[in-house]
Amino acid sequence: MGKPNDLVQGTLDLLILKTISLEPMHGWAIAKRIQQVSGEVLQVQQGSLYPALHRLEQQGWIKAKWAESETGRQAKFYTLTAAGRGQLGKETASWNRLSAAIDMIVT
Amino acid sequence: MRWLTQLRRRTEMLFRRNGATARLDDELRFHIEQQTAENIARGMSAEGARLAALRAFGNPALVREQAHDTWSWTSLELLLGDVRYGARTLLRTPGFAAVAILVMALGIGANVALFTLVRSVLLKPLPFADPGRLVRLYERSTFGDFPFNQSAGGVFAEWKKQSRSFTGMAICGYAGYNLSGAGNELPETVRAATFSSNLLPLLGVQPALGRNFTADDDQPSANPTVLLSWGLWKRRFGGNPSIVNQTILLDARPYTVVGVMPSWFAFPESAIQVWTPTYFKEPPGHMKAISQHDFRAIGRLKPGVTAAEAVTELSLITRRIHDQNADDSFVSVGANIRPLLDSLVGDVKTPLYVLLAATGCVLLIACLNVANLLVARAASRRREEAIRMALGGGRMRLLRQHLMESLLLTAAGGAAGLALAWGAIQWVVSARPDMARVEAIHIDGVAIAFAAGLIALCALFAGLISSLSGRGSQVLSSLQDSSRGSSAGQARVRLRAVLLSLEVGLTVMLLIGAGLLLKSYARLRSTDIGCITGNVLKMDMTLPEVKYKQPAQVAGFFETLLGRVRNLPGVEAAGYVFPVVPGDGYGGDHGFTVVEHPAPSRGEAPFAMNRWADPGYFAAIGIPLLRGHTFDDNQQPGHATEAVISQAFARQYFPGEDPIGKHLRAQGDKTYEIVGVVGDVRFAAGEEVRPMMYFALYADSDMNGATLVVRSGRDVTQYATPIQRIVAGLDRDLPVSDVLTMDQVLGRGTLDASFDATLLGVFAALSLVLAAVGLFGVLSYIVAQRTSEIGIRIALGARREQVLRLVLLSGLRPALIGLALGLAASAALAREIQSMLYGTQPLDAAVFAAVAGTLLVVAAAACAAPAWRASRLDPMQALRTE
Numbered sequence: 001m002g003k004p005n006d007l008v009q010g011t012l013d014l015l016i017l018k019t020i021s022l023e024p025m026h027g028w029a030i031a032k033r034i035q036q037v038s039g040e041v042l043q044v045q046q047g048s049l050y051p052a053l054h055r056l057e058q059q060g061w062i063k064a065k066w067a068e069s070e071t072g073r074q075a076k077f078y079t080l081t082a083a084g085r086g087q088l089g090k091e092t093a094s095w096n097r098l099s100a101a102i103d104m105i106v107t
Numbered sequence: 108m109r110w111l112t113q114l115r116r117r118t119e120m121l122f123r124r125n126g127a128t129a130r131l132d133d134e135l136r137f138h139i140e141q142q143t144a145e146n147i148a149r150g151m152s153a154e155g156a157r158l159a160a161l162r163a164f165g166n167p168a169l170v171r172e173q174a175h176d177t178w179s180w181t182s183l184e185l186l187l188g189d190v191r192y193g194a195r196t197l198l199r200t201p202g203f204a205a206v207a208i209l210v211m212a213l214g215i216g217a218n219v220a221l222f223t224l225v226r227s228v229l230l231k232p233l234p235f236a237d238p239g240r241l242v243r244l245y246e247r248s249t250f251g252d253f254p255f256n257q258s259a260g261g262v263f264a265e266w267k268k269q270s271r272s273f274t275g276m277a278i279c280g281y282a283g284y285n286l287s288g289a290g291n292e293l294p295e296t297v298r299a300a301t302f303s304s305n306l307l308p309l310l311g312v313q314p315a316l317g318r319n320f321t322a323d324d325d326q327p328s329a330n331p332t333v334l335l336s337w338g339l340w341k342r343r344f345g346g347n348p349s350i351v352n353q354t355i356l357l358d359a360r361p362y363t364v365v366g367v368m369p370s371w372f373a374f375p376e377s378a379i380q381v382w383t384p385t386y387f388k389e390p391p392g393h394m395k396a397i398s399q400h401d402f403r404a405i406g407r408l409k410p411g412v413t414a415a416e417a418v419t420e421l422s423l424i425t426r427r428i429h430d431q432n433a434d435d436s437f438v439s440v441g442a443n444i445r446p447l448l449d450s451l452v453g454d455v456k457t458p459l460y461v462l463l464a465a466t467g468c469v470l471l472i473a474c475l476n477v478a479n480l481l482v483a484r485a486a487s488r489r490r491e492e493a494i495r496m497a498l499g500g501g502r503m504r505l506l507r508q509h510l511m512e513s514l515l516l517t518a519a520g521g522a523a524g525l526a527l528a529w530g531a532i533q534w535v536v537s538a539r540p541d542m543a544r545v546e547a548i549h550i551d552g553v554a555i556a557f558a559a560g561l562i563a564l565c566a567l568f569a570g571l572i573s574s575l576s577g578r579g580s581q582v583l584s585s586l587q588d589s590s591r592g593s594s595a596g597q598a599r600v601r602l603r604a605v606l607l608s609l610e611v612g613l614t615v616m617l618l619i620g621a622g623l624l625l626k627s628y629a630r631l632r633s634t635d636i637g638c639i640t641g642n643v644l645k646m647d648m649t650l651p652e653v654k655y656k657q658p659a660q661v662a663g664f665f666e667t668l669l670g671r672v673r674n675l676p677g678v679e680a681a682g683y684v685f686p687v688v689p690g691d692g693y694g695g696d697h698g699f700t701v702v703e704h705p706a707p708s709r710g711e712a713p714f715a716m717n718r719w720a721d722p723g724y725f726a727a728i729g730i731p732l733l734r735g736h737t738f739d740d741n742q743q744p745g746h747a748t749e750a751v752i753s754q755a756f757a758r759q760y761f762p763g764e765d766p767i768g769k770h771l772r773a774q775g776d777k778t779y780e781i782v783g784v785v786g787d788v789r790f791a792a793g794e795e796v797r798p799m800m801y802f803a804l805y806a807d808s809d810m811n812g813a814t815l816v817v818r819s820g821r822d823v824t825q826y827a828t829p830i831q832r833i834v835a836g837l838d839r840d841l842p843v844s845d846v847l848t849m850d851q852v853l854g855r856g857t858l859d860a861s862f863d864a865t866l867l868g869v870f871a872a873l874s875l876v877l878a879a880v881g882l883f884g885v886l887s888y889i890v891a892q893r894t895s896e897i898g899i900r901i902a903l904g905a906r907r908e909q910v911l912r913l914v915l916l917s918g919l920r921p922a923l924i925g926l927a928l929g930l931a932a933s934a935a936l937a938r939e940i941q942s943m944l945y946g947t948q949p950l951d952a953a954v955f956a957a958v959a960g961t962l963l964v965v966a967a968a969a970c971a972a973p974a975w976r977a978s979r980l981d982p983m984q985a986l987r988t989e
Contacts, residue, residue: 055177
């Protein structure tokens with residue numbers, strides 16, 4: 001699996017917002033999904049994931065609901081709020097700008 | 108709308124914290140379960156899968172805390188944690204907590220009480236419209252040097268007519284009435300004042316009931332009208348609003364009640380119970396006189412006019428009157444102005460500020476003491492703190508806890524202090540009803556905010572000092588230091604010694620202040636007033652003119668009464684005087700000339716205090732007759748031609764001459780023959796002896812009041828009731844007022860001094876106790892810290908006396924330094940209270956010596972017990988204890 005890449009500062013929020021923009025998900029599934037979609041390149045540390053989720057929830061960008069998980073146990077599912085959707089747009093745009101800029105220098 | 112949702116969420120987080128914490132735990136557990144399930148699915152054993160999941164997860168406690176940190180209100184939660192922790196540690200040492208809280212309560216309570224007094228009396232604006240522009244107008248007189256003299260009616264009239272600096276000007280006078288009883292009520296004497304009909308509009312005040320005087324009421328020919336005080340209306344008339352437009356009998360004359368003043372209205376002082384119109388009450392001649400300074404003038408400055416400009420203008424007008432009447436020596440040459448507030452509270456200003464400074468000292472001492480106690484606690488908890496720091500406890504966090512502990516102590520102390528202050532203020536209000544603006548004194552929001560500020564300040568002060576002593580950087584040395592067998596670090600001991608020196612220094616200052624005031628009070632009480640004060644009773648009565656129209660009727664009443672009083676068994680002597688007995692105030696003065704002397708140059712006529720007396724007065728009150736004789740018995744109305752002068756009068760105006768047989772011209776150009784010289788009396792304790800002239804009681808045709816003086820060999824108060832019964836037998840409508848013994852008269856005159864000295868004495872005693880407690884605490888602590896060291900010393904052969912001396916010295920050294928500091932500071936500051944001292948120098952050696960002695964004795968006593976305990980240590984025990 002190799003040493004997981006550290007996430008670029010501040011991008012975890014973007015990843016979380018993007019991930020749950022498709023469907024409500026619980027914490028474990030979010031981590032799993034990011035890992036899978038990035039082809040095992042991005043490993044989300046639990047030490048960062050849960051504080052980030054709670055912070056986003058406090059900011060009102062995502063909201064949580066307790067529902068039954070696929071295993072039948074109660075789990076906390078996170079959904080994007082309207083404000084969160086706006087934030088996602090903003091963060092995506094800013095990420096695109098940043099990565100394009102880095103691209104121009106590196107290539 | 109977003110802030111609204113956020114607000115809702117925040118509120119939710121505030122109240123559902125426990126649930127949220129449980130859910131967070133559940134969420135994290137779910138994560139681990141999922142990971143475990145996945146691991147099992149990959150083919151791990153159940154136990155291996157769980158351990159792998161936990162490993163991957165990291166430190167769950169940390170994750171939980173970090174997630175928790177993102178919630179709102181974390182700082183509040185931390186704060187609550189600190190409060191809980193602080194309260195728990197304090198409860199573990201209830202003795203310490205109780206002492207510290209008590210100390211703070213005394214300090215804060217005294218300050219809040221004094222602050223409330225100072226603010227209510229000195230700082231709060233008067234309850235009148237735009238009070239900043241209200242001023243009291245004075246005449247500036249050069250005869251006798253009265254820069255702030257009362258105004259004469261004629262001068263006031265000219266001011267009012269000519270000046271352009273004021274939007275309005277009103278005049279107030281003095282009065283007193285016999286209020287007759289209706290039905291079964293007793294007649295009583297009421298304190299009264301007069302004011303011109305424009306005073307209330309000038310102040311911006313409306314009567315609570317009824318109306319103000321009209322201009323028509325305010326003239327000599329008007330029907331008599333009166334305004335009642337709220338207190339009198341409630342007490343005497345049952346608060347019945349129908350009193351308006353009814354009549355009451357004042358001096359046996361019917362007055363129509365036109366209104367009732369609001370309860371807070373106390374002008375010019377709180378004892379006033381009825382007001383009548385000035386120009387109605389005073390004879391027109393009096394209101395035109397330019398050299399009878401009998402009124403208080405009030406003005407409202409026009410916007411844009413400064414007090415200095417107004418003074419210049421009024422002075423010019425006054426000067427003109429003076430120059431036009433150069434033959435009258437008692438016309439003032441100028442004018443003066445003071446803010447109305449200053450004129451009402453003038454006398455209490457310095458004492459109140461001195462007392463406020465004293466309570467500030469007490470608070471500082473209390474803070475130092477609590478800081479000292481906290482330092483001691485910090486010392487005994489060094490190891491605990493060192494361990495916490497070694498484990499990674501943040502310094503800020505520890506500092507916060509220190510502050511929180513001291514905040515809890517001061518807050519509890521402050522709450523108790525507020526209660527104390529409330530009680531103290533109730534006491535002051537009841538003990539000093541004579542104080543200016545006493546009706547305005549109560550604890551309000553500002554006083555409570557002040558208390559809160561004090562609490563915060565003290566908490567910060569005490570908490571910071573004790574945390575500064577923490578020296579957190581030396582974790583290792585703390586851990587080593589507190590291991591057995593070595594003595595405590597010296598830094599803390601030194602800090603405590605410095606705090607103690609400061610405390611002792613402040614205590615010395617308070618003690619010296621109190622000592623000076625007490626000594627000057629004792630001096631004041633022991634001044635020879637010039638007459639007998641033991642077993643002498645006085646009472647005032649005024650015969651209403653309506654009923655006693657003829658001077659012969661007045662004389663008849665007084666002679667009959669005197670005869671009956673003298674016949675009471677046990678009464679040794681009795682007599683009359685007017686207007687006041689010695690020690691009861693200035694009374695009055697009058698200009699005079701000596702017929703046998705050359706006429707004084709223009710405008711330089713002498714004046715002297717004047718009294719009226721009957722022949723028996725001097726013997727009754729024990730004023731010695733030095734030369735000649737007292738008034739003859741033939742000094743009846745219309746034929747009173749004799750005068751008696753005091754020794755000071757004879758010395759000043761008849762140097763090297765025999766005054767007997769000379770003549771005085773005074774009292775409306777009548778001539779009196781001097782028949783005797785009597786001893787000097789003082790008009791108030793602590794005042795200089797001044798020249799005084801006595802006229803026969805019936806010298807003035809309109810004489811209708813007098814003070815009866817009775818002396819007995821036994822307890823004289825037992826005659827009060829029989830004499831009042833005799834008076835009632837002669838005239839059942841006549842009230843008798845101010846029935847007092849001479850000792851009470853003098854006590855009333857020195858009430859201020861006794862009040863100030865008592866309060867300052869209490870504060871000083873308080874701080875002495877605090878300083879003693881501080882000394883005792885520090886020394887006990889040092890002894891406890893050095894137990895093993897002392898044990899070793901004794902084991903090695905140190906003698907008990909040596910140990911005793913060692914410990915005593917370490918306690919007495921800060922006390923001695925503090926004493927030196929305090930003496931030096933007092934010497935520098937004592938001058939500030941000079942105006943409150945009588946017959947006592949600010950640098951009174953006896954007081955300084957007594958304070959130094961007291962402090963040394965108390966300090967030695969406080970140090971003795973711990974020192975003695977140290978010298979009795981059993982070395983074996985000492986070395987075993989840790």
